[in-house]
Amino acid sequence: MGGKLVWLRVVWVSVLLWGSCWGKFVVEKNSLKVTSPDSLKGIYECAIGNFGVPQYGGTMVGIVAYPKANRKGCQGFDNFDISYKSKPGGFPTFLLVDRGDCYFTAKAWNAQNAGAAAVLVADNKAEPLITMDTPEEDDNKADYLQNITIPSALISKSFGDSLKKAIENGDMVSVNLDWRESLPHPDDRVEYEFWTNSNDECGPKCDSQIQFVKNFKGAAQILERKGYTQFTPHYITWYCPEAFLLSKQCKSQCINHGRYCAPDPEQDFSKGYDGKDVVVQNLRQVCLFKVANESGKPWLWWDYVTDFAIRCPMSDKKYTKECAEEVIKSLGIDLKKINQCMGDPDADEENAVLKAEQDAQIGKDSRGDVTILPTLVINNRQYRGKLDKAAVLKAICAGFQETTEPAVCLSEDIETNECRENNGGCWQDKAANITACKDTFRGRICECPVVEGVKFVGDGYTHCEASGSGRCEINNGGCWKKSHEGKTYSACVDEGCKCPLGFKGDGVDKCEDVDECKEKTACQCSGCKCKNTWGSYECSCGDDLLYIKEHDTCISKKPSTEVGWSFLWVIFFGLVIAGVGAYAIYKYRIRSYMDSEIRAIMAQYMPLDNQEAQNHIHHGEI
Template sequence: MREKLGFLVAVWFLFYGVGVVGRFVVEKNSLKVTSPESVKGVYECAIGNFGVPQYGGTLIGTVAYPKADQKACKSFDDVDISYKSRPGGLPTFLLVDRGDCYFTLKAWNAQNAGASAILVADDKDEPLITMDNPEEENPEADYLQKITIPSALITKSLGDSIKKALSRGEMVNMNLDWTEALPHPDERVEYEFWTNSNDECGPKCDSQIDFVKNFKGAAQILERKGYTQFTPHYITWYCPEAFILSKQCKSQCINRGRYCSPDPEQDFSRGYDGRDVVIQNLRQACFYKVANESRKPWLWWDYVTDFAIRCPMKDKKYTKECADQVIQSLGVDLKKIDECIGDPEADVDNPVLKAEQDSQIGKGSRGDVTILPTLVINNRQYRGKLDKGAVIKAICAGFKETTEPAICLSEDVETNECLENNGGCWQDKAANITACKDTFRGRVCECPIVQGVKFFGDGYTHCEASGALRCEVNNGGCWKKSQDGRTYSACIDDRAQGCKCPPGFKGDGVHICEDVDECKEKLACQCPECKCKNTWGSYECSCGGGLLYMREHDTCISKDANTEFGWSFVWIIILGLAAVGVAGYAVYKYRIRRYMDSEIRAIMAQYMPLDNQSEATNRVSHGDV
């Protein structure tokens, strides 16, 4: 007992005697009183560290305050009181006073009485605190894992105001709102799980191991598909310099007092020591590091689950040999893990455990991690029961609206508001297109994108397709009909032109396009001999008396005349060709004759002078004289 007390004193000295002040953040949600006017307003309340908070959701109810056992430390069955809501009635939020018993016992009694939530009014004016579980060693705390209703601690002043309103016979209506209890900035949720490889710490260790087993499947699906980024963490303490050589520090710490963990049984004389826990924690952290580097971080869940089953402390298998067998069965590089662990006896820092100690310190909106297990989602500490369904809801609350994975929209997790009256959004029932998008927090009315075609509108009263492909989706919202083997559409790819009835039809192009009777309205077949027959979307013209209809000229011609015209045209061509031949022959004869004349004249000029030649000779002779 002295050894146990000595170590606890050392831990106390670590946190309070060396100037390290832990920063515990109280996680809150919104509480809105809607009536009566005297209390109406929005208030803060602290989320209890038990039960199942409705992360991402809201709960509307009416407040009741018991006339007896106002601290709810006894079962309400003893006084035959029920707070279960009647069919069609609002859920009951039971208001009780702080004091005399555990918060969890108050919640358990309220739940058994039929209340849908419990409000604990503080008994003094002070900042809100987090209602926590009692020590797990308490034999009366076996109901802890059975609490399923949400809980909230409210200020004394708000509690007094509600009590006064109820005493005046006024109904107090309230809305508990967890929609903003967790940040939800984008399409990926980052969460941390602060855990321990120790399996001999009582009911808390048992519930932690059960949670890992139950949650493994969902965690791995979310991680594989990139919806989440998960990181496991392990709490260690360091041994103060003055106690490094003590028996307690040597048995609880590695690397010369730098990284320590409490004795599993809180008894230094038997079983495994704290240093064994630290080494196994380090091995699990290194397993995650190596698996994450090989882009398979989800294998951590397999390793931790298998290790808890195959290597429990109670069977004396909590050893390196057993752990190595599990690692090898999962195909992870054992050598890299051993290198990551390093030498536990060395007087040097271990990079992995040093980073773990740094991460324990709260940053931003997250407080220090001081208890196990602790779940941190989007840098906010999760409050409530460590249960698969409750944690999935909390993770789903961390996604930006409309980016949630399918698991968040299943019937087991949330209610699909689009199923009732289409959520009040626009829809085209004929084409099965809707602007209602189910989200974890409710629904949004947003014009959809269907087959690559974007719809524009307010999402509530109308949505209209746009783009070159808009006619491929519901025909762009325009009229379309098939009849007599033909299909006509009023959709035009150019959204600016909207819907326009095709030629042969008239109407608004959206709801109706009626066939135009071209025959009746004298729009076709106007020639005297023409006969008109209306068809759907068009018309047919014909001619009587053996005449042939020419549509392009809207006229009738004789079939015989057409034949005579054809032969006349042929004769004209033949005669034309003959004329061209005669003319060509005449030209040919003329040119031949000219040529022959010139040749004969040249020959005769050589033997006898011609008249013009003698005259030229005489002129030349006279000129010489």
């Protein structure tokens, strides 16, 4: 761990020395005009923060407030039951806080949550103004950065002390923040540069860059197509100190023998991708822009960078040459010219493209060195503020002379149909007239469509397929289908594409007939004969044998018939005998019943005859 930190320090020292020897860092400023009290009236300089949303091209009027508690703004003001939200019809509040103890962004975030319209940070020592930047990339708690929307400015210690004194004396301090001259507008075209990096594993800043490119590309392409702007992408690299050229760190982070380097994405110099992979991809993106620009379509850079971030992320192990070239081909850009432009990254010589990038990084005239990543340079002035579509568009539009702004600066209702050319590099099914290309103001997106209630799923670039119920009604679900001799077979099922019974294949492009006879999966019985048909088979038996498909067997037709009739005669005679036997039993039971009834009747009269005979004997009548 210690070795890694030492190496990183060495790299940063080399970068700082390089910058100090050749260029300078310029703090971008706007003006702050105090209109009251009279003792402070005048115009003062302040440094624009590199976060929030500066109102480029405009002004903002407010009343300055200085808190009695939490004066450094490092805690939420709701903890002190303080609110700076302006009342209807009232002036906005500009919250003045002291520098120190926490990040500049934390102060701005707490001020915004308390209702302030802007935040002024008073320096805590007498020094030239600096640029307030965002925290380091590894600060996991800085997820609020992209939600800061109020402008921020750093003011000098002496000016801050004067404002505090006036407020403590009970004076109302009214100020006007002015960004109208923060960006020059020398002609009717705005020239701007975007200094970026293809690394997508550097934390919040990388995420911010990727999201900005995705959101801004529609407006950027409109401006470029109509000739309102001239855009140029740039990539920051540095060289490896000569004493470390043979080190493991140099070899993993640099190309062309240490001349052009980028940080290792994981900063471990062993796992995942290396810094040299980033440099090569940076070089590829520069060359793609050059080739696209030569063909009159410089705006294709925005499509490539957006698509590469989506299709070839480091997290999916797709940050490769192969994936990059697939994206290039989908956009119809000359791959051969791009490779020629890139040259040999293993050569011990300067690369003309990357050398020009390093030279451009050095400040000239009113523009300082580019040392903050990412950086947007508009009309040779470095943009300050967060990378947000609306904020950046406002800044670019501030670069036009007043009343000469293009329509996109006044409205977001302009759209250009990017799907008309090469289908936007997206998936399409020409036969069914279905496409994944969708045109929006933000630029075209490749998104699988919904057709007649059927949703298509896929990456939108290389494939889309119908899913769910009803999918087979749309172009047969993208599955194989064929008719032969009056029969039609389809591989489309609700779950996907699956060859029907009797066929084999992927179910999408082809399904081939299975020869069940050749593969001996049918007609296996002794004496069976097999004949293959398209999608099925037929079995038969020789001589007088009959084939029974359910049992895969052959049986004799003649014996089978005789046995059948004999069986019927047996049943017939059996029924006759059973009937006769039942009748005999019935007669026997009837007769027995009648006999028992007669005896019962006679038994009733026999006792009377016997009693009468006895009476005659008793009376001597016999």
